[in-house]
Amino acid sequence: MNLFILVWSYLKARPLNTAINIVLLALGIAVITILLLFKNQLDQKINENSKGIDLVIGAKGSPLQLILCNIFHVDFPTGNIKLKEADRISKNRLIKAAIPLALGDSYNSYRIIGTNIRYAELYQAQLAQGIWWKNNLEVTVGANVALLARLQLDDKFTSAHGLTQEGHAHIEHQYVVKGIMRKTNTVLDNLILTNVESIWEMHETSADSVAPYNVKDSATLFSSLVPSVAADDSVKEITSLLVKYRSPMAAVQLPRIVNAQSSLQAASPAFETARLFSILGVGVDVIMAFAYVLILISALSIFIALYNSLKERRYDMAVMRSMGASRSKLVVSLLTEGGLLTLLGCLIGLLLGHGVLMILSSVVEQTQKAGITGIIFYSEEWIILGGSLLLGLLCALIPAVQAYRTDISSVLAGN
Amino acid sequence: MVSVSGLSYKFSAAPGISFPDFTVKSGEHFLLLGESGSGKTTLLHMLGGLLRNYSGSIRINDVALETLNEHRLDKFRGQNIGFIFQRNHLISALTVEQNLLMHSYLAALPLHAERMEEVLRSLGIADKRKSNISHLSQGQAQRVAIARAVINKPSIIFADEPTSALDDRHCDNVISLLIDVANKNQSTLLIATHDQRLKDRIERKIILTH
Numbered sequence A: 001m002n003l004f005i006l007v008w009s010y011l012k013a014r015p016l017n018t019a020i021n022i023v024l025l026a027l028g029i030a031v032i033t034i035l036l037l038f039k040n041q042l043d044q045k046i047n048e049n050s051k052g053i054d055l056v057i058g059a060k061g062s063p064l065q066l067i068l069c070n071i072f073h074v075d076f077p078t079g080n081i082k083l084k085e086a087d088r089i090s091k092n093r094l095i096k097a098a099i100p101l102a103l104g105d106s107y108n109s110y111r112i113i114g115t116n117i118r119y120a121e122l123y124q125a126q127l128a129q130g131i132w133w134k135n136n137l138e139v140t141v142g143a144n145v146a147l148l149a150r151l152q153l154d155d156k157f158t159s160a161h162g163l164t165q166e167g168h169a170h171i172e173h174q175y176v177v178k179g180i181m182r183k184t185n186t187v188l189d190n191l192i193l194t195n196v197e198s199i200w201e202m203h204e205t206s207a208d209s210v211a212p213y214n215v216k217d218s219a220t221l222f223s224s225l226v227p228s229v230a231a232d233d234s235v236k237e238i239t240s241l242l243v244k245y246r247s248p249m250a251a252v253q254l255p256r257i258v259n260a261q262s263s264l265q266a267a268s269p270a271f272e273t274a275r276l277f278s279i280l281g282v283g284v285d286v287i288m289a290f291a292y293v294l295i296l297i298s299a300l301s302i303f304i305a306l307y308n309s310l311k312e313r314r315y316d317m318a319v320m321r322s323m324g325a326s327r328s329k330l331v332v333s334l335l336t337e338g339g340l341l342t343l344l345g346c347l348i349g350l351l352l353g354h355g356v357l358m359i360l361s362s363v364v365e366q367t368q369k370a371g372i373t374g375i376i377f378y379s380e381e382w383i384i385l386g387g388s389l390l391l392g393l394l395c396a397l398i399p400a401v402q403a404y405r406t407d408i409s410s411v412l413a414g415n
Numbered sequence B: 001m002v003s004v005s006g007l008s009y010k011f012s013a014a015p016g017i018s019f020p021d022f023t024v025k026s027g028e029h030f031l032l033l034g035e036s037g038s039g040k041t042t043l044l045h046m047l048g049g050l051l052r053n054y055s056g057s058i059r060i061n062d063v064a065l066e067t068l069n070e071h072r073l074d075k076f077r078g079q080n081i082g083f084i085f086q087r088n089h090l091i092s093a094l095t096v097e098q099n100l101l102m103h104s105y106l107a108a109l110p111l112h113a114e115r116m117e118e119v120l121r122s123l124g125i126a127d128k129r130k131s132n133i134s135h136l137s138q139g140q141a142q143r144v145a146i147a148r149a150v151i152n153k154p155s156i157i158f159a160d161e162p163t164s165a166l167d168d169r170h171c172d173n174v175i176s177l178l179i180d181v182a183n184k185n186q187s188t189l190l191i192a193t194h195d196q197r198l199k200d201r202i203e204r205k206i207i208l209t210h
Helices: A003-013 A015-049 A063-070 A083-090 A117-122 A143-148 A196-203 A249-259 A269-312 A314-322 A327-363 A365-370 A380-405 A408-412 B040-047 B070-080 B096-106 B113-122 B138-150 B168-184
Strands: A055-059 A095-107 A110-115 A127-130 A138-141 A175-181 A191-195 A240-245 A264-267 B002-009 B022-024 B029-033 B055-060 B081-084 B156-160 B188-193 B205-207
Touching: A003 A015, A003 A327, A003 B096, A015 A269, A015 A327, A015 A380, A055 A063, A055 A249, A063 A095, A063 A240, A063 A264, A063 A269, A083 A095, A083 A240, A095 A117, A095 A196, A110 A117, A110 A196, A143 A175, A143 A365, A191 A196, A240 A249, A249 A264, A264 A269, A269 A314, A269 A327, A269 A380, A314 A327, A314 A408, A327 A365, A327 A380, A408 B040, B002 B040, B029 B040, B040 B055, B040 B156, B040 B188, B070 B081, B081 B138, B096 B113, B096 B138, B113 B138, B113 B168, B138 B156, B138 B168, B156 B168, B168 B188
Parallel strands: A110 A191, A138 A175, B029 B188, B029 B205, B081 B156, B156 B188
Antiparallel strands: A055 A240, A055 A264, A095 A110, A095 A240, A127 A175, A138 A191, B002 B022, B002 B055
């Protein structure tokens, strides 16, 4: 026998009351947990995905779209830019490194990216199987692509024009899988990488496909971004350029230089994602407020339950005193009751939050692609747990003080 | 052993009550008689350490209660005294067994399974051990209350109007049980009552006049 059994028995004796208190709190905690897990993982993904990219240069349009399309690969391209112009910009002394991206095709809604090996290096990608792409129409695929689209080494596939599944298929050319990357937990997992030339080859009409883009003339200078192309080629286009600054100074000057050109725009990932979050933030705040209201109601409900039970248990407490219980023991038992209620509610809420995300990530492909999981724990959850415990103690404080002050003799005498 | 000398208690609003001096030897049983309002319950609560701030002296087992601080008084009460109230005041969220265990736990005394068995058997409620309090009859509940009072083998049992709500047959049963249980545990029994039916059962009496 101990106080815990007593407290547990009291909770069990009022099952409905106890259940509603726990459920109310659990719901509030679950909502907060889901938001916490979602936001933290999203923040982490965004940081990992835009790591090492200071600026994206692409065609004029929405800067947010430019970022979403070229870093997170969720939105559509703003248009194309001339390789020649991109080349010129990339030679600017403020730029340390520039990676070309050519978008436009997909396989089973997985995007095919024409780029160079530096793009894979940006995410510290490593090969799980096979080799990196080398020649035209060779691809190296991300871990999720291999898994979900069931691609294996030396598999051949036809890409579809556009970034959705409905696009027109380029049946005349087939890609071949040369390598599969290890999981990086970045956007790279959902991409199919190839060289820029392959993308061009896909889109050339049969008429000009004969014309080789590598006119290897000893006198010709070659493009620094796509070395097989002559530097003064005025036809070739790419989608965007990922840029790393040489010095902080570039952050001030480079966007201005780029935006001054009529066909180009520069967008900063850090700035645009911050803008995106401030737009989404309102929605998150509303849900968060809703969760806090739930928690507040449950706290009130627990307080009322304890306060009412105090009246019912006046005799119980007086009798316990007559059996040798000290005042402090009664206080501890009430505080334990409040704490136990909120602790249970909180634990169930945390489990519920993780559970919902686990189900979500196994059912919804989009969350799977985004790499959001329910099996991850953050230190903030300890704060939630501690806060809940504190809330329970707070709810029990007034009833506990009343229990402390109870005059046993007058209760037992029935006055 | 209980001994009282020069005892009086003053309620804040009413004139004080003085109590006669008396001594109860170990193992003796006494009735505490008096009209309603004569201070029977007050005296019982003072003797049991439930009520403090009296003047005079109460010695139980050679310990002067007024010298103990509240915490030590709680402990002393739990280990030496058993209470039986007019209403049973069992903790309804607990089972019969847990109600008894609670007393040992709160008094910080060990309880052996044989003792539990012995007490429940002697009161004829061994089969109710795991029952809920709400499933007991009035008579069974009273037996549980008695069992709870004696489970720690207290040296003194204080009973406050244990029979006033009972009919003649049950009254007779309960008082027999109380005396029997008190004798078995070598406890002193002190019953505060105005129930005339008990007068023949216990000879020694303390009479409060107001």
